[in-house]
Structure formats: structure tokens, C-alpha cells
Amino acid sequence: MATPNKIDDSTQYWADVLSKNWGIKSKLTRLDGEYDLNFLAISTSKKHLILKVMRENCPEWLVKSQISAMQHIEKIANLPTTPTVFLSLNGQSCIEVADKTGNLRYLWTLEYIPGKCLAKLRSKPPSLIKEIGEVLGATTKALSNYKNKKLDRDFKWNLLQSGWIDDHLTCIKNKNRYELIKNISVNFNRRLPELKSLNRQVIQNDPNDYNIIIAGDYDEQKTVSGIIDFGDMCVAPRVCEVAIAGAYIVLDAPSPEKSLVALVSGFNQTCPLTKLEIDMIWDLLLMRLAVSVVNSTMLALEFPNDPYVTVSQKPAWDFLENHKINAELLKCRLRKACGQEFVPNERRIRSWIYKNCGNFAQVIGKPLASVPLVSLAVENSSIPKNPFKLSKHEAKEIGSAETCENEIFLGYYNEPRLIYTAREFSFGPYKASNRRTVHLGVDIFAPAATPVFAPLDGEILALENRENALDYGGMIILEHKTDYNDVFYSLYGHLDPNFPKQYKVGRKIKKGEQFCVLGDIGVNGGWAPHLHFQVALTINGLENDWPGVADPDDLGFFNAICPNPAAILNLTDERVEFRPIQKAEIYAKRKEKFAGNLRLSYDDPILFLRGWKTHLFDEWGRPYLDAYNNVPHVGHSHPRIQNIASEQLRKLNSNTRYLHPNQSDLAENILSKLPESFKVCFFVNSGSEANELALRLAREHTKAKGMITTDHGYFGNTTGAIDLSAYKFNKPNGVGQPNWLELVEIPDDYRGTYKRDDPNCGAKFANQINQAIKVLKSKNQKLCGFIAETFPSVGGQIITPPGYLEAVYRQIREHGGVCIADEVQTGLGRLGDYYFGFEYQEVCPDIVVLGKPIGNGHPIGVVATTEEIANNFDNGIEFFSTFGGSTLSCAIANEVIKVVDQEALQANAKKMGAKLKTGLKNLKDKYQSIGDVRGMGLFVGIELIDETGRENMRLCSFVKNRMRDFRILIGSEGPMDNVLKIRPPLSIEIGDIDMIIDTLDIILEEANC
Ligand SMILES: Cc1ncc(COP(=O)(O)O)c(C=O)c1O
DSSP: OOOOOSOOTTHHHHHHHHHHHHOOOEEEEEEOOSSSEEEEEEETTOOEEEEEEOOTTOOHHHHHHHHHHHHHHHHHHOOTTSOOEEOOTTSOSOEEEEOTTSOEEEEEEEEOOOSEEGGGOSOOOHHHHHHHHHHHHHHHHHHTTOOOGGGSOOOTTOGGGGGGGGGGGGGOOSHHHHHHHHHHHHHHHHHHHHHHHSOEEEEOOOOOTTSEEEESOTTSOOEEEEEOOOTTOEEEETHHHHHHHHHHHSTTOSSHHHHHHHHHHHHHHHSOOOHHHHHHHHHHHHHHHHHHHHHHHHHHHHOTTOHHHHHHHHHHHHHHHHOOOOHHHHHHHHHHHTTSOSSTTHHHHHHHHHHTTTTSOOTTSSOOTTOOEEOOBTTTOOOSSBTTBOOHHHHHHTTGGGSTTOSOEEEOBTOBBSOOOSGGGBSSSSTTSOBOOEEOSEEEEOOTTOEEEOSSOEEEEEEEEEOSTTSOEEEEEEEEEOTTOOEEEEEEEEEOSOOOTTOOTTOEEOTTOEEEEBOOTTTTTSSSSEEEEEEESOOTTTTTOOOSEEOGGGHHHHHHHSOOOGGGGTOOHHHHBOOOOOHHHHHHHHHHHSOTTSOOSSSSOOOEEEEEBTEEEETTOOEEEEOSOOSSTTOBTOHHHHHHHHHHHHHOOOOTTSOOHHHHHHHHHHHHHSOTTOOEEEEESSHHHHHHHHHHHHHHHHSOOEEEEETTOOOOSSHHHHHHOHHHHTSTTOOOOOTTEEEEOOOOTTTSSSOTTOTTHHHHHHTHHHHHHHHHHHTTOOEEEEEEESSOSTTTSOOOOTTHHHHHHHHHHHTTOEEEEEOTTTTTTTTSSOSSHHHHTTOOOSEEEEOGGGGBTBOOEEEEEOHHHHHHHOSSSOOOOSSTTOHHHHHHHHHHHHHHHHTTHHHHHHHHHHHHHHHHHHHHHHOTTEEEEEEETTEEEEEEBOTTSOBOHHHHHHHHHHHHHTTEEOEEETTTTOEEEEOOOTTOOHHHHHHHHHHHHHHHHHHTO
16 A cells, blocks of 8 residues: 655544544554545554545545445445445444544545555566456446446546547647647547447546555565545446556556456456457557646646656656557457457358368469478477577578478478577567567478469459568468458468569459469578468458567467468368477476476476577577576587587597597696696596595595585585585485584675675684594594585585685695595686686695586586595506596587687676676665675675575575576575575676676566565
8 A cells, every 4th residue: 555654743633533433543654645634544453444534625425425336346246355434433434524723524434455556566467467457347347336426527537528638739749749649539539439339337437556456475476455546436438447447557567468468358357348348448548648648748837846747647658659559459469368259250261261171272283281391390400500590501491401302391380480580589688588489370392483373362462572681582462252251361471572563462363373483592581492371360450561470478369360371271280280399298297207306496397498508498489598507618509519519429439448539638628727736637427426536536645534624515416425515414304414524614704704894704714624623533533635615606606705725725734634626616717717716715726626517518527636646546446437538528528628718708707797796786786685796707696685684585586486587597595595696608698697687676676675
């Protein structure tokens, strides 16, 4: 509800009045209100209610009308969303009382509806908007038999009477704006007779977003808890109610069309609308906005010093001037959402087409029933190699690799494809913005110059040459009539645009007449020669610019407008309709066949089928920004890694028992990046195996077992690695801490014992080592060494404070131990300034462990060490890891190292990391819920806190999940899981960083903390 104002000095006075007349002792807080005094009353028994003290001279009928309308709704429909009016001690719903100055005021009290007004909600999901529609519809329905002559009044906000603005349009001085409003008014006036012909009833008439109350905290399911303020009621056609609500819902909506459809479909569910009413909604909505801006422009002239008047117009002008809604398509959408035929006789047209299947002339003169289909689907095709840029060559060769020399083949209807890479297919500024992917026609691939015949009688409606690369080239649209004179349309794309001279719009084409030929690559937009064949049941709103491809999240609508054209090709729908992989089936199988602790990310897991650099694509081709996975170090499906891997597999993949240059090259490459003292490499399969081996090396070298590590670390999933990983063994049901291991505090200089502002905090954390050594000794455990992630990751993306490792290593070595640096997360340039994390700490470990990034997704781990340690390990027993150091693994790891260098990815990590941190620090200044932003290069953590500074796990989980809704993958870490983890492939670009920052901003604002 409205936010409390500062205490009015009359609150005690009105509290006394409330107590005397309603018997409720309470504390009052003033609430917003344009004309009247509104108070929130909290009684001594903590009951909340609203006290309304009406403005002086408020007409009695208006107060009584509001009360009786609300009581009527309660009686008829008992809607919990309409506040109950409470009677006074002597049974009155409204009393008249003098205020302190002696003026008479009407007073009434009503139920307090918990929640906040819709206007305060940053995100308004379609499901919530639909519920708003349902509640408004139910309220309107309940009012339909409420009679009140007084409400049939002269009222500037009654849409029926909104023609008044015509006499005041000149107050709008900006010519374009004037024209805009004038047009809206002209359209409205055209519809006015129809509007007047509709039945009228009392409507609430002001469902703006301050009068709709929503319950549910930021991370909870939101519901409509109330519709308040019946002070603007009037008698008007019921459709005005939903149109007025729509006028507010569309403002600021990321997808106004979707929001409006949700609202209207909800309204229609509880208060069914006729087709005529549905068709009026858009014009009424625009008129309401027009009335609103004219009214506020007049007010601005009257009160030039009131900035609020101008500010409040802004969203309406922004919408009116910038919306991209196509009125005709919107009508179709609204009709469909309300279960109406979205074009006249839509069902009859479709059944006529099906009935005639088999009798249509063959479009390329040959039957297509046994022609093969070639899939270009996300799940079946690796074209385009770069899903953000289809190359000319790929377009030219499309399908050719899969056709097995067939001259003629078909492409699927409803197939999600990644080949549509031009800007116009994307809905937003980022690479991971939603994009249109689903093909709405059927392709018939055939040689250039193949003749094209009309499948049925038609008339040319459009013929164009669309010369842009990857457009249609020659294109013809035919208009057809069924036996019932219903009209539908067919489109032929990628034609030879040298149409016969006599072709004009309106020319009749007979069934079976050859009317064009397929274009070759030079004239058909640059594609392998084929016909794009599509059908539409309406062209209102499409005109000559049909979308050949649809947004997967809007497919239902476009499938209705452009149904499967198979029947006109004398084919069954099933033959050409693509059915993508079913996520639900894969999920069910996974649950059945795997243990429950093989976890999936997100409650609604994502199925990914393609990747490219920093992006992933799901089964519908929806792009996601991967700011989480550090394994694809140089980027998903990096072309150089693809090439080297496939080439190596074509040649040989063997093991380390035979000589191969890949192995020695890899050892040489890795050692060249490490300090001089490192002389020997071991290749294994994973980080876990590498840590396991590192432990064996250390133990063999020292002939001791006792280890020290930092709390909350993770070293892998093998028995030995788990024994080192407090993050696992200390969990409930974990194996517990082995007696040969001692933990020291994680050197967290934000939350730990020593803080960042202490210049010696690194050394102070390190001093805990001595105590750990003592404890080991007391347990008769001889010190073997120290192992730690150089920057602890699962511990909360900690940047180890300077001086820490230097002091730790010194103490460990003084007691004969060896120092192991796990660089699985931090190695290979991720940190920007450093190739390895230990360089920042100015130390030289004895053993370094590498994993994840070195194989870019291919399993390989590396242990590098000194000659002395390696020699001590060489005790005569063979060391062998079957797949470790395979020819393929080594080829890939060598290429990763080269790509990091040659594509300057370490420098990119530095640059992008700095940009990311600056953006995040700006957000920290804006939101108190960001306690700390830390990181180096592309190893970044954001610690979320509550008002008291404690770990805010709830917000962290909300943000992580909401980021996924916006198609960004990030993780969370830390002992309490309150640290957002950002750790993208090093290929991340500036636009991706912008997307992360912009989206986090939106989400934190949504959470409002
Ligand atoms: C720091 C660190 N070390 C070791 C490992 C284990 O690597 P792998 O999963 O390849 O066995 C991980 C895995 O997350 C890790 O983060």
C-alpha cells in the first residue's frame, strides 16, 4: 500500500474519533492520498485497517456509492481483493464528523490490504498480469448488476466522454505529439458509435498500478491481494475497464504486447468479452493515454512550477512515441488469447486446405512425398559454425553435406535453427538477447531455375526483389480463395527476381501454372538454391513483410497465423513438422538413471545443445551468456580446439607408453610458464586425480602424512581429495576430518578474523599455521605439507591477502613440509595480471596442480614439480594413467596454451575483469545489499548481505535464479552460499559485461534492497 508520510498533527484527533465511533483504539499513520486524508490504523491488538477522512465538500453520494459498490461486490462475489467496509458502533458505514477546524468530513473505515502497489514492482511477470486481469474481470462481473444512477455522470475520465480532449489538443505544442494524439482521437471517434452500442454498467474505472495491491516478497510467488479506490467509478461499457488497466500495464513493460495479452486473457476468463469488445481494446487503451497526457499537459500549463505534473506524463509519452505494437497483429493475438477465431473462418480455411490435400498442383512439378528431409536444427546441425554469424560459404552450401547428393530435399517447418544471425532476428542489444529461431515455412531445395507452379488458383498480391544478403531475393505472395470465398495467402521466397514483365500486383495465376523459377545464389539472397514456401491466414499486420522465423517463446501465435503448409504441398503435417528434443523426457530419464546427488543447476534445468565462445544455446536456439563455466577456458567450441581435436582423432589417440611429440611439447609448454625450479610434468585426467597424485608426491618426498589446508576448500571427488576438502567432509553426512589433516582459517579479509584495512592481515592469517603444526605434532602426525587453492573459490571467491602464502610457505618449509598450489581455478591467465595466482603472492610452490581450463572441457589434469620431488616419487613402481596425457588430450592442452597467448586472452581477462569490477562497484554504491565486490581478472565474487551485514543467502539464491531468467549463468559460493560467483570463459566481450551489470542492476532493484 502507499508509503507513510510524516505524521500529521491531526492523527491523534482522528485516532480519538476512530476509537469513539468504531471502538478501535489505534495508532494512525498518514498514507498518500490525492484529495482525502487516508490513515493506516494499527489497533492495540495489532489489527490493521484504513481510516478514510474525505476531503471537505466531498459529495455524500460519492462516498456512499463507493461503500455500496464495495458491499455489493462482497455480497455477490465475496472477492477477497475488495476491501471490507467496517460498520461503526451504531451500525453506520459512514459518519459525518467535524475536523479540528470545524469543517464537516465524511469518515469511513475499511480493511487494510497487505502488500505493495503494482507500481512499486520492478518485474511484472505475465502470470501475475493475467491474475490482475482475472481479478479485474471478476470485480467488473460482480458490478454488472450493481445499479447506481448517480454514477452515470459527467466525468472527464469516462472513456465514453473522452472526446473532450479534441477541444484542448492545441495545448500540445510539439507538432509530432499533436499529430500523434490527433490520430488516436480520430481512430477513437471512428469507433465511438460501436462503443456506444455496447451495454453499460458501473465499472471501477481506475485500475491504475497504484490501485492494484500485490502480496508476496521479492523472491516469493506474487498474487493480487487487492483492488482499491472506487472513487472514479462511472457507468461505461465493461471493456473500458480492461482497456484502462491495459493503458498502465503497457507502460515500462519489457514486452508490452505480451503483458497486454496476459491481462486481457485473464479478464476474459472471469468476464468473457465479445469479439467486438476485444477489437476495441487497443483504440480505447490509446485513448486513455491520450486523455491522460492532454489532461496533464493542461495541468502543467495551469501549474507551471509543479515538476510532478510533467514527470508523470513521461511514461505515457514514451510509450505512445516508441511502442512497436502492430495494431492488427495485436488484435489477432487478443482474439486468440480469448479463445476467439483470430481471423474470420480460420478453422474453416484450415479444414478446406486439409480436405484438398492431394489435389493441389505440385509446387515444383514433382511429388514431394518421398523426397528426403534435411535438418538444420540446433540439435542436429553444427551450421553455422559461429551461431552469431552465418558465413556466405555456409549459406551457399546449406544442407549439401547432409543430402548425400540428392538434388531435391526438404527443410522442416517449426525447426529451431541458428542460421538466422542478422541483427533483425534479435530482440535486444546483447548477444544473449532473445532471438527468432523457428522456421515458419517449408524449404524445398532444388537446383536453380527449377520452375515453380501455383498449387492453386491465386492472384499476385506482392512481388519484390529483396536484394539484401541472406534475404529472399525474388519473392512473390499469392492470395487464394477457398470454395467458401475465405481468403488465405502463400509466399514463395528465394526466386529468380527477373519476373516476367507482364507480372503486376493483381495478376491472376492459374492452378498448375508455372509463374516463376528458383533463383541462383547470385540473386536469391546468397543461399543454396531453394524455395521458402509459407502460408498465412491473414496478412493484416504482416503485409509483405512476413516473419519467416519466429521467437520460440511466441511460437503458438505464429503457428496459428502461419500454419504448417504441408497440405498444400500434398504432404502430411507430420512429414515436415520438426519435433525438437523433449527436455521433459531427458529430465525424466536422467532422474531415473542417475543418483540424486548428481545435481542439476536450477529447479527448471536447462538443456544445452550448442556452445560458442561465451554463449550457450538451448534446444530452441535461445542464447545464454555463460558467466559461470571456467572449464571452456578459451570459449565453448573454440574453432581451433574443434579443429585440433578432430584432426588428432583422425590421426591417432594413444597413451604415454609410446613416444609422441604432443606429450613432450605439452610438458615443455607448461614448464615454460612456470618458475625455473619446475622441471617435471605428470599428465592425468582431472583436477581430482592431479591433487591425489600431488599428495602422493609430497608424501613420498617427505615420508610424512600430516597435511594442513585452509577451511572450506575443495580439491576433488576422489577419496584422497575429499579427505583434504573441508567443503565436502564437513557437510552433514560427510566423512569428517581425517586425523592427519589440520585446518586453518580461510584468509578472507572481508569476513574473517583479520580485515583488509590491516596491512598485516595476510601475515596474521598465516600465523595460524604454527598452531596447526603443533596440533599435528600432538597427534603424532609428522608434517608432510600444505595445500591450498591459491585463491579459494568455493570458499567465496577469496583474493588471498598479500603476504599470506609467503608467510605460510616459510613456516611449512621450516618444518620440512612441501607446498602445493592448486591452480585449477586460477591458472592459465584468468587473473589478468598473472598467469598463475602464486605469482601475485610472490611465492614459488613445490608442486602445482592444473585442471579444468587446460583441456577446455576435454578431461586432462597436470601436476608439475621439481626434479627432486619427481625423483623421490620414482621408487621403481610404474606410474601410469591410461588416458592421462593421451595424444588427443595433449594436442588440445597445447592448443589451449597457444590460444591464450595468441588471442591475448590474459590481457582480455584483465580488461574485461576491470570493467566488470568497476560496474559491480558502482552497483555496490547503489545497493546496500552488496557487501563486497572482490576479484582479479575474471575471477570475481560479490558478497550479498542483509541490513545487519550478515550473509544474505536468500537474496543470493534469488539473484542467481533471476539471472538465469534473463539468460545469464552465474554461480554462488562461500561457506554460507551468499557470494555470487562470476567466472566466465576468457573470451567474454564488453557487451557481455554490460549485460551482466545491467541485468544485476534490474534484479537488485526488483529485490529492492
Ligand atoms: C580448486 C579445485 N581443485 C580441484 C578440483 C577437482 O577437479 P576435477 O573436478 O577436474 O576433478 C576442483 C573442481 O571443482 C577445484 O575447483
